[in-house]
Amino acid sequence: MQMRSIKTLLEAMRVKAWTKNFFVFAALLFGKVWSLRALEETTLAALGFGLIASAIYLINDSVDKEKDKLHPEKCNRPIASGKLSVRSAVVTAVVLAACTLATAWILAPWLALVYSVYFIKQLAYSFRLKNIVILDCVLIAMGFVFRALAGVAVLYDSGETISLSPWLVICTFFLASLLAFAKRRHELVSMGDRARDHRQNLKEYSIPLLDQVIGISASASILGYSIYTVSDRTAEFVSPYLWITIPFVVYGVFRYLFIVYGMGLGGSPDKVLIKDTPLKINILLWVATVAVILSTNPA
Numbered sequence: 514m515q516m517r518s519i520k521t522l523l524e525a526m527r528v529k530a531w532t533k534n535f536f537v538f539a540a541l542l543f544g545k546v547w548s549l550r551a552l553e554e555t556t557l558a559a560l561g562f563g564l565i566a567s568a569i570y571l572i573n574d575s576v577d578k579e580k581d582k583l584h585p586e587k588c589n590r591p592i593a594s595g596k597l598s599v600r601s602a603v604v605t606a607v608v609l610a611a612c613t614l615a616t617a618w619i620l621a622p623w624l625a626l627v628y629s630v631y632f633i634k635q636l637a638y639s640f641r642l643k644n645i646v647i648l649d650c651v652l653i654a655m656g657f658v659f660r661a662l663a664g665v666a667v668l669y670d671s672g673e674t675i676s677l678s679p680w681l682v683i684c685t686f687f688l689a690s691l692l693a694f695a696k697r698r699h700e701l702v703s704m705g706d707r708a709r710d711h712r713q714n715l716k717e718y719s720i721p722l723l724d725q726v727i728g729i730s731a732s733a734s735i736l737g738y739s740i741y742t743v744s745d746r747t748a749e750f751v752s753p754y755l756w757i758t759i760p761f762v763v764y765g766v767f768r769y770l771f772i773v774y775g776m777g778l779g780g781s782p783d784k785v786l787i788k789d790t791p792l793k794i795n796i797l798l799w800v801a802t803v804a805v806i807l808s809t810n811p812a
Contacts, residue, residue: 525574525591525602526567526609530783533566534559536657536685540664542800543751544675545807551673558624558667562660564613565628569635571606575599576639585703621670624663631659646717650693650726657689658682680741687737691730691769695779698723702777727773731766738762754806761799768792 537559541551574581574592581593591597610632617625634652643649661681668675701715701723739762741747742755768791773779786792 521591521596522601522605525571525597526605527570527783528563528567529787530566530570531559531563532783532786533657534562534660536660537562537664537667539661539681539685540668540675542803542807543678543681544665544668544673545751546668546673546675547808551668551671554621554667554671555664558621558663559660561613561617561624561628562631562663564609565632566635566656568606568610568613569632569639571602571609572636573639575602575606583704584700621667623666623669627659627663627666631656631663634659644713646714649714650690650697653693653696654686654689657692658685661685678741678746680737680744680747684734684737684741687730687733688766691727691734691766692779692782694723694726694730695769695773696782698727698773699777699779727770731770734766735759735763752806755803757806758799758802761795761802765792765795765799768795 538555541547541555571592574590577587578592578599581587581590584593587593592599592602614625614628614632617628634655638649638652642652665675665681697715697718698720701718701720704715739756739759742759747753747755768789769779769785772785772789772792778785786796
């Protein structure tokens with residue numbers, strides 16, 4: 514019984530969604546800070562971000578319990594299904610957030626600042642801002658940006674010399690916007706007329722609008738990354754050969770669009786990443802290629 518309770522709690526914490534925290538490692542990779550110590554601290558930062566995010570998931574699902582019961586998939590979540598009580602979820606969320614933030618403020622102030630701002634932003638999203646059309650997806654995208662910033666912050670805290678590239682924010686934001694708006698599209702398509710009852714602002718979205726925004730976000734992701742790889746700043750401080758990796762990014766974006774439009778998925782990006790083999794292989798090849806370029810062709 515105890516093991517079942519722990520499993521239910523971990524499911525409510527959405528541990529599988531921690532794959533989003535790979536964005537924390539972006540600064541480590543592109544900043545070419547490849548020491549074992551930096552890797553360990555970045556891994557701990559990603560773990561801490563996972564705990565903060567899980568606290569938010571527990572609070573958000575508690576707030577949305579009744580609405581999630583109307584969703585064909587979310588109704589099976591532990592809180593919506595009644596497997597985990599709202600009281601237990603909220604207590605766990607408070608403990609996770611308090612312990613993680615307190616530890617971060619003691620050991621890594623810059624990282625703690627990123628955690629804190631992210632946590633406040635997500636609380637505002639859970640209780641109010643998720644009902645505002647367009648802004649809800651922008652805030653979701655900003656969550657990925659905060660993950661990338663967490664990777665920079667923890668390296669600052671550890672004394673590493675690293676400069677924050679605006680392209681790290683730009684590329685992350687537009688890619689995350691693609692994921693966020695694709696998620697809204699999936700909700701609108703999969704739930705039909707019931708979508709408005711599940712999420713208040715879905716009545717203001719339309720498929721044509723979301724298709725246009727998804728197209729813009731996909732284009733901006735590819736263009737942003739392409740410009741980054743051939744910019745003078747990248748050639749000087751990172752590598753003049755990073756443009757070689759553009760095809761991986763193009764394929765990855767197009768593959769995700771195929772998943773959204775051809776397979777009718779996209780409602781849960783973390784599940785897509787785990788289950789779609791071509792996308793996983795492409796990401797691994799992209800990471801490997803970037804690592805080889807940066808290690809053999811230092812700027």
